[in-house]
Amino acid sequence: MSQTILITGGTGTIGRRLVQLLLQQGFKVSLLSRTNKPIPDVTTYQWDIKKGHIDPKAIQTADHIIHLAGAGIADERWTDARKDEILSSRTQSTELLAQALARNPHNVKSFIASSAIGFYGGDTADRPLTETSQGGSDFLAQVVRAWERSEDRVAALGIRTVKLRTGVVLTMEGGALPKLAQPVRLGAGAPIASGQQYLSWIHIDDLCRLYIQALTDESWQGVYNAVAPNPVTNEALTKAIANVLHRPMILPNIPGFVIRMMFGELAITVLGGNYVLNKRIADETTFQYNYADLTNALKDLLG
Known part of the structure; x- marks a missing residue:
């Protein structure tokens, strides 16, 4: 009998692709959503995080939960209100799931939860980081630490x-890649600031396949860095996009102060760099990347 995967955040960029791949592999999929909008081949249950409401049937019918819900980090400028939303959308939603799992009879075998390499800090330069590296202290690091602590409440239920x-998830459906590719297409692509800040990236399909392997392989437990094997600099990424699109790179680098003026504190997500390694995936799992090479990933996405 096929297993039922309950997904939160299933209508977001990653969630939509993950739903497609799960259905292709014969899983049943149900979503927790704020609206009751019907989606083909998917059962939708309602929840309201602010009111603390969740349809108990969602939990009672699930074999596994994949938790992706959370306000987009780079969608808006970081006002105080937006920062509160970024934090609370992650921690409150997870705590609501933990409460529902504690209260309701269920057969949930695994809880596969989204987290972020922001745990290590917004700018860690070229220092190699693995799952055992220390966390950072800036806003993003504090958010991820609180987020993972809320996920521990589910683990505490056994x-x-x-x-x-x-x-950084590479997809043409949203996120960084369309924003980087558009000026390159127009002949106006250029590295940002020094261009030497590292980007730890992953193709969206590899990320979705990681989620699926994490729920089907019971040896997976704890924290994994969901990144491709080879981080690249901002300059190398911009040049690779230009090569795939057959466009020249003629402009000087975009100064960092311009990005700071445009985005405020949010600029750290572009100006900061992280050299994050997928050590546990490489050393402890059988997972094989379809897109370990940046050029292959870009050819698939920018085709």
């Missing part, structure tokens, strides 16, 4: 819990 600290 449910196998996996946290995927995700890097």
Whole structure:
């Protein structure tokens, strides 16, 4: 009998692709959503995080939970209100799931939870970071630490819990890649600031396949850096996009102060760099990347 995967955040960029791949592999999929909008082949249950409401049937019918819900980090400028939303959308949603799992009879075998490499800090330069590296102290690091602590509440119920600290997800459906590719297409692509800040990236399909392997392979437990094997600099990424699109790179680098003026504190997500390694995935799992090479990933996405 096929297993039922309950997904939160299933209508976001990653969630939509993950739903497609799960259905292709014969899983049943249900979503927790604020709206009751019907989605083909998917059962939708309602929840309201602010009111603390969750349809108990969602928990009672699930074999596994994949938790992706959370306000977009780079969608808006970081006002105080937006920062509160970024934090609370992650911690409150997870705590609501933990409460529902504690209260309701269920058969949930695993809880595969989204996290972020922001745990290590917004700018860690070229220092190699693994799952055992120390956390940072800036806003993003504090958010991820609180987020992972809330995920520990599910683990405390005896449910196998996996946290995927995700890097920059490459997809044309949203995120960084369309923003980087558009000026390159127009002949106006240029590295940002020094261009030497590292980017730890992953193709969206590899990320979704990581989620699926984490829920089907019971040996997975705890924290994994969900990044491709080879971090690249901002300059190398911009040049690779230009090569794939057959466009020249003629402009000087975009100065960092321009980015800071445009984005305020949010600029750290572009100006900061992280050299994050997928050590546990490489050393402890059988997972094989389809897109370990940046050029292959870009050819697939920018085709």
